Amino acid sequence: LFGLPDQPAHERVLLASDEATGLKTILAVHSTARGPAFGGCRFWTYGDDQAALTDALRLAQGMSLKNALADLPFGGGKAVILKPAGDFDRAALFTAFGRAVQSLNGAYITAEDVGTTTADMRVVQQNTPFVSGIPRDGAFGGDPSPKTAWGVFVSIEAGVKLHLKRESLAGVRVALQGLGAVGWHLAEFLHMAGAKLVVADVDAAKVARAQEKFGAVAVGIHEILSADVDVLAPCALGAVLNAQTVPQVRARLIAGAANNQLATVQDGDALHARGVMYLPDYLVNAGGIISVAREYRNEGEETAVMVEVTKIAERVAELLERVALSTGGTPARVADAWARSKLVRPAV
Ligand code: NAI
Structure with a gap:
């Protein structure tokens, strides 16, 4: 578990479950060297728990590299939620996920990824401030x-x-x-x-x-x-x-x-x-994380973000x-x- 082949180990990995809502989630903090680990939350059907863990670890490491190359003051992390097999209450699930994010006290900041939406992040926000990808005051931000x-x-x-x-x-x-x-x-x-x-x-x-x-x-x-x-x-x-x-x-x-x-x-x-x-x-x-990172730091302004994203070409x-x-x-x-x-x- 401590690092995939050819890859350094992750600083911290939290496996959290909540029986009442059916939540099974993995929060992987790869590196906080540059700042809190920032990366989205994936909601996906995995073949088994090991596949979910491998995905979380690989994605978290990718975020460390992405945030570093984009010169963001954030480390890399990622969350995956294993989609429950049967019926489930989506709002309750993301409420419980918000509690899991909060339990890391800001070492990890979440946002949207494949399978999660702005509406999900609003639910997460009820239990933790360590979330982005939500339009602030109807202004800048949201969908990256x-x-x-x-x-x-x-x-x-x-x-x-x-x-x-x-x-x-x-x-x-x-x-x-x-x-x-x-x-x-x-x-x-x-x-x-x-x-x-x-x-x-x-x-x-x-x-x-x-x-x-x-x-x-x-x-x-x-x-x-x-x-x-x-x-x-x-x-x-x-x-x-x-x-x-x-x-x-x-x-x-x-x-x-x-x-x-x-x-x-x-x-x-x-x-x-x-x-x-x-x-x-x-x-x-990196355009999406540049956007949600600016939003999170309350520096969201459309033109400035577009200029920063355009720098990827350089x-x-x-x-x-x-x-x-x-x-x-x-x-x-x-x-x-x-x-x-x-x-x-x-x-x-
Ligand atoms: P999405 O879920 O909206 O779009 C994925 C599309 O791929 C869907 O239309 C789906 O039907 C299609 N698809 C699935 N399997 C396919 C296959 N075998 N062949 C052809 N098409 C297939 O996801 P989104 O947000 O557009 O993200 C796309 C990729 O970019 C993902 O890997 C995501 O992790 C990555 N990404 C997304 C970011 C974002 O801002 N949304 C930021 C950085 C990375």
């Missing part, structure tokens, strides 16, 4: 996904210029896996910039809407990763870049929102060997420079070392 999508968009733009040597996104073919909260906003930004979209989602209605609104070409969920495109943007699930899929990737640039896209660091090596530039997920998908450029200067380094390994060097308390 448009900001996440913007960060992915500016990263794709930077990668297209620097790696594909194309001046703009006009006519660039982008395969989008997942048209959910982030994927849909990303499709809008890409379409407006003149990109040609190839899309896949398990939800046929979303695909039909993308065909109608963006003139997107639809492909099956098993064909999207090998689509004949310039850019691949995974915006659905983790571990999609693995030993089976990597040899089939035809895009020359990968940048998407999904957390933990690489199944292993060796899959990043294999992409690099094939000339595919993989922009690490935790670098490009970090993409810096990463490509660092990779070029390294001896045989891959983007995944270079980004990892860069982020780990920043797992220290920032100077105020």
Whole structure:
């Protein structure tokens, strides 16, 4: 339990359950070196408890790297709630989850992730102040996904210029896996910039809407990763870049929102060997945490947040420079070392 292979141990992991509501939750605090551990709460059906624990640990570590690279004064953590098998009272469940968050006394701050909503976070807030992703006074804040999508968009733009040597996104073919909260906003930004979209989602209605609104070409969920495109943007699930899929990737640039896209660091090596530039997920998908972190610190102001999120493109450029200067380094390994060097308390 103390650290996954090749990964440092987490500072603290809380397994909490509440019989009355059916809550089973894991709160993983990977690092508080930069400040309180900040990361969303995932509500998901897991095959077993071990799968939930592995997910929480991997996601928490990803948040440490993400928050460090984004220069946020926060460490990394994540919560998962195991979705109960039968009927359950959602409000009661998130009320109990709020108590679990509060029991860590601020070592961990929660927000939305896959399967949780702004409404859930309002419920959590009844029992703890250590929660974000809630519009304050009807003003700034709330759903982080448009900001996440913007960060992915500016990263794709930077990668297209620097790696594909194309001046703009006009006519660039982008395969989008997942048209959910982030994927849909990303499709809008890409379409407006003149990109040609190839899309896949398990939800046929979303695909039909993308065909109608963006003139997107639809492909099956098993064909999207090998689509004949310039850019691949995974915006659905983790571990999609693995030993089976990597040899089939035809895009020359990968940048998407999904957390933990690489199944292993060796899959990043294999992409690099094939000339595919993989922009690490935790670098490009930081827009959402930048937004909720600003909201949490009461520094939420739309323009300032957009400026900060747009800076992700500068970090993409810096990463490509660092990779070029390294001896045989891959983007995944270079980004990892860069982020780990920043797992220290920032100077105020
Ligand atoms: P979401 O749940 O709204 O969207 C996911 C979409 O992927 C859904 O439309 C779903 O039908 C589709 N999907 C599921 N399995 C699929 C498959 N096998 N093939 C194709 N499509 C499939 O989630 P959201 O918020 O858009 O997040 C997407 C990813 O980005 C997740 O991995 C999440 O952890 C990550 N992320 C999200 C952030 C946010 O601000 N929402 C921030 C950082 C990361």
